[in-house]
Structures are given as C-alpha cells and as structure tokens.
Amino acid sequence: ITSKTVLLIKNSTTENSNDNGLARTPPMGWMAWERFRCDTDCKDDPQNCISEALFRDMADRLAEDGWRELGYEYVIIDDCWMSKARDPEGRLQPDPDRFPSGIRRLADYVHSRGLKLGIYADMGRYTCMGFPGTTLDRIRTDAQTFADWGVDYLKFDGCNSNALEQLLGYPLMSKALNATGRPMVFSCSWPVYVGSLPPEVNYTLLGEICHLWRNYYDIQDSWDSLQFILDWFFTHQDFIQPAAGPGRWNDPDMLIIGNFGLSLDQSRAQMALWSIMAAPLIMSTDLRQLDNAARAVLQNKVAININQDPLGVQGRRLLQEKSKIEVYWRPLVDSCSAVVFLSRRSDMPYIYHTSLSKLGFDKGSYQV
Template identity: 50%
Template sequence: LDNGLALKPPMGWMSWERFRCITDCKLYPDECISEQLFQRHADLLVSEGYADAGYEYVIIDDCWLEKNRDNDTQKLVADRKRFPNGLNALSDHIHKQGLKFGLYQDYGTNTCAGYPGVIKHMKLDAQTFAEWDVDYVKLDGCYANISDMATGYPEFGRLLNETGRPMVYSCSWPAYQEDAGEMPDYESLKQHCNLWRNWDDIDDSLESLMQIMDYFAKNQDRIQPHGGPGHWNDPDMLLLGNYGLSYDQSKLQMAIWSIMAAPLIMSNDLAAVRPEIKDILQNRAVIAVDQDELGIQGRRVLSRNQIEVWKRPITPVTKSGHHSYAVAFVSRRDDGAPYSIPFTVNELGLRNPKGYNVQDLYDASNKLGVFQSDSQFITRVNPNGVTFYKFTAL
C-alpha cells in the first residue's frame, strides 16, 4: 500500500499469542487485556531497550471491546472496566513514550473472540480509530463472507485513508482465503495493505513454527515476490520469551523471520524475558538483516541431510551488481550432536568473483574471514538450531 508507511517490516509488540483473551483481571491482574497491560508493555519496551533496537508499535489484539456498541452513537467502546480511562488516554501514554499505537478489529459481524466487528459501521469505525490516534490497524476476518473480502478490505483501507491520519494497514484476508482453498490476489494485497497474514496463527511450539516455515518455503514461488517496502508478507508473531521455544529454537525463529523480511512483532511478557533471549530479540546485526533497505524477501534454497539453507539478498551491493547475502542454516535434526556440514560457496548460489567477507551474526567473536566461490564453507548446527551469517560481497 503506497501510503508512505511500513517502508521496512514493522516492529513492535502485540498481545494475542501470549495473552490471548484473558479478561479476568481479578484472577490475572498482570495478564488480562487491560490498559495496565499495554501501558506496562509500552514502558518496558523503552526501559528494557527494545525501543532503541527498533521495536515501535504497541498493538492491542482481540478482546478489548465492550460486547455492544454505544446505544446512541453506535461507536465502538473499549471495555469500561478494563480500559477505565479510555483509548485516548492509553494512546497518549504510548505516544509519550515515543512509541506508536496499534488496534485490532475484524471485517465481519464479530471479532474472532465474539466482540463487535466493523461491518455496517466501517466509516464510523475508521473515524473513531483516527480520533483515538491509532497508528496501526490489524483487520481480522472472522464472521465474514470470504467472497466480500476482495472489495471490503480495500474499502476499509480507503476509509482509513480518508480520515487523513496515517495508519499502517494489516490485513488478515489472505489467511481466510487460503483456509477456504482460494488463491489470494497478491497484486490487490500489495495495492491495498501494508502487510498481510498469509496463513495460520502461530502457537507456542516448535511444531507450529516449523509448519509456518514449511508453508512459506513450499509456496515461496507465489509468495516471496510480493513482499517489499510498503507491502509485507506476515508469518505472524515472534514467540521468543515464552514457554515453547528453547534457546536454539529462539535463535532459529529470529533468523528465519529476518530472512523472510517478516514484521518483528513480539508477543511475550516483557517483564519475564530471560536475558539471553532478550539478547536475541535485540541482536542489532540480525535486526539489520530483517530491516535491510532493499526489502527483498529471502527463500529456502536447498536442503541436505536435514540441514536447510535459507538465504536473502541484502546490502551492500557491489558496483558490478553483486548482492551481499544473509544465509541461515537450519537443522531439522534431533540426533543429539551438533551436525557439521560443508558447502562450497558456489553451491549456496553465491557467485561474486571477488568473494565474500563472512560474519557470524550471532557470534561477533567468531572471525571467519574471506571466502571465494570455490571455497568450502563448513558450518556446525545444533539440533533444531540455526547458524546465521552475513556474506558481504567484496
């Protein structure tokens, strides 16, 4: 969507994967979907250094609404008990921290969790979002006619635009089409949305992560070409800092999301993230791959002995037009020992005649030096882990 926004994959924090639809604030005061949760996470983004690393959007997912619209005005109302000061106060709090405010809604009659959706009130809701100083809108697609989405999502985007307030527009429309066996129209998505959820929701497990990686790899010929500045494919939230991923698996998700030029939207309890996981989330070298200015999405390029090679063209580009590359080696093995595997640089598809200076993105002390096309590159990958390198074209 050519609205000048999301020229790099958006970075931030969103409630859904970790906090779902917890609404009982008596039982779970620190976890319920409430103004306190979002204020606290805005503060933590800043105090824990995430904002400095580039994380910017604080996004409320489902379960923030009252079950009914306002009787007189038909406006959406945030839950009065859980958001007693209203969304303007929350959005002010987030903006005062130098961050941006995101909000979830649904194109259908109801949100997935059963709160009122935008249908029949699209103009009013777009205006209300602008009044609340929203900077990012996630529009889900439960309780909607899939056949209406091709016109409905662009229509809501137009209404957002007409408010005059710049809002990043995240569309869930293709995920619902894929589910129904329909082929998404990527040209239309590119034109009408800043990012879009291609497929299923992520859950807190390696299995879920691997399913998403496989979906994107198997369908990369039709998905990969459509990501780019202003219009990104979205494989869903980062799981790091929660229950399901080990240290190695956490590095794996962060590396592959960066290869895929994915939005880096965390969903975790920022007060409870262990220091070594926080280091992964804030790894500047890995984030720089994700945010590379060319905005070219990467691909899975080969697989041997259950070691997959994923690669993404990045800057700098040589005068003769050779890209640098981020290259991730993903182990799908679980046979115990770290697995050593050699590739020639040429086999990886890296053919710059002057060679590459190679840097380990997770271990700056690992000095690898210069490799030519016919050099052998040996990497050793932990079970269900990743090694991640930048090959800078010389």
C-alpha cells in the same frame, strides 16, 4: 553446525531507507495475542488480563529497556479489548472496567513514550472471540473512530465474515483509513481466510491496499507450529516471495521467543529466519519477565539490521539436504547477502560442508 542457525553477512549496513510512506521496512513492536490471548479476568489475574494496565506496562518496557531504540515501536492491542456493545452513536468502545481511561488516553500515553499504538478489529458481525465486529456499513465509522483515538496501526481480522464481505471490506477499510488523514499501518488477515494462494488471493491487490497481511494460520507456542509455518512459506515461496517489498510484507505471525515452547537454539532460529523472510518482528511475550537469553536473541542487532534491510527483498530457501540441513538466502543492499543454515535434526550437532558455488556465489573474496 553446533547451533540451529548461523548467519553470514558481507558489509552489512545499518542505514534505513528514506521513509516517505508507511512500513517501508517490516513493522516492529509488541502484540498481546500469542502470550495473553483473551484473558479478561482482571479480578483474579490483574497482571495478565487484557487491560490498559497491560499495554502501559509493555509501553514502559519498550521505552525503558532498549527496545524502542532498536526499532520496536508499536504496542498492539489484539482481540477482546471491546465492550460487548457499541455506544449510542454506533461506535466501538473499550470495556469500561478494563480500559477505564479509554483508548484515546492510552494512545496519548504510548505516544508520550515515543511509541505508536495498534488496535484490532474484525471484518464481520463478531470478532474471533465474540466481540462486536465491523460490518460493511460500519467500516467508515470505525476507521474514523480509530483516527480520532490516535491509533497508528490496525490489525483487521476476518472471523465471521464471508468471501464477498472480505472482497468488498478490506479495500473499503483501506480507503476509509486513508480518508481519515491519519497515517495508520494496515495489517490484513484476508489471505488466510480464502486459501492463501493465487488465484484465490490477488497479491498485487493486497500490496496496493495493505502494508502487511497474514498468509497462514496463527502461530502457537511450539517448535512444531513454527516449522509448519516455515514449511508453508517456503514451499510456496514462488507465489508469495515476489509480493513482498517496501510497504507490503508477508506476515508469518508473531515472534514467540521468550515464552514456553522454544529452546534457546530454536529461539535463535526463529529470529534468524524471520529476518531472512523480511517478516514483521512483532513480539508476543511478557517483557516484564523476559530472561537475559531471550532478550539477547530479540535484541540481536545483526538480525534486526538484516530484517530491516532497505532493499526489502524477502529471502528464499536454496537447499533442503537429505541430512535435514536447509539453507536460506536473502540479498541485501550494497551487494551483501544473509545466509541461514538451519538444522532440522533432533539428534546431535552435525558437520555440514558447503561451498560458494553450491550457494550460488561467484568466485571471489568475501567478508563473512
């Protein structure tokens, strides 16, 4: 293997399933957090601060640079968008200096570009970065506020809340969002706050109330961080893999391709593995400055088609060789498969021999 990854497919399909609900395939889009964090200094860093200008810029890029047509449709605000206080009626409100037009106008702009707007809130007294949180008595108010603004996606974090508040709050927010009558994808951070695995996490319940959920810690801009997440997901694949399917996805966190921590081969590895995992493809990079190599990885149609396969089965790790070559597999529609060979070696390219029988395939004729 001369690269970190190789994809094999047979009769790959580009068709999506009939979408009678939300997130029938893993959501795709862009989110602010990993790249832009909680930069609120719009005086000295206007290009990178969390502001309506940043999200308009990213909406423009998604609409004009070929992303929207590939399925990248959500522009998602993360933490630090809020004012430090609620309005006189007890509703969340955006920081007036950084979002002078308000979220409703920003949503209108995003929608005018053929895209959808996501927003962030936190189950607890405060968000992770100290902005107003959503306590149990505020859940219905906040859900209705987001609906009134035209929001299409909510990431609901869990900092500064306890296990009981989470047990009550996440299902309550799901009901409150549905009660607004506005379709909103619901992304839950619940599992990571209570240990990520059964019996502490009821993945059947999660699949009933959330469209996707964060299982593990935040991704950082490094190959080491990516590998830690990968190892956790596949070490525990017997517990979490069956929970995924159309409308309910395990979320290993954002794509960090195009930032500073990954080589080109490592970037290809993340794209291939996130596709095998049926993971949400949520980019967090500066689309205004993306180089052509990173763009080619993120816009790879084969990887996207595998990720968006309508069968919706999350892939599994088949083999971990002593040579530090690993093999991952995902079944697709029309009797197709996707296979990734991942090298964890750091020395040099490695020649790896395999066979149909070793990969679990029957004898026969295959298109590769």
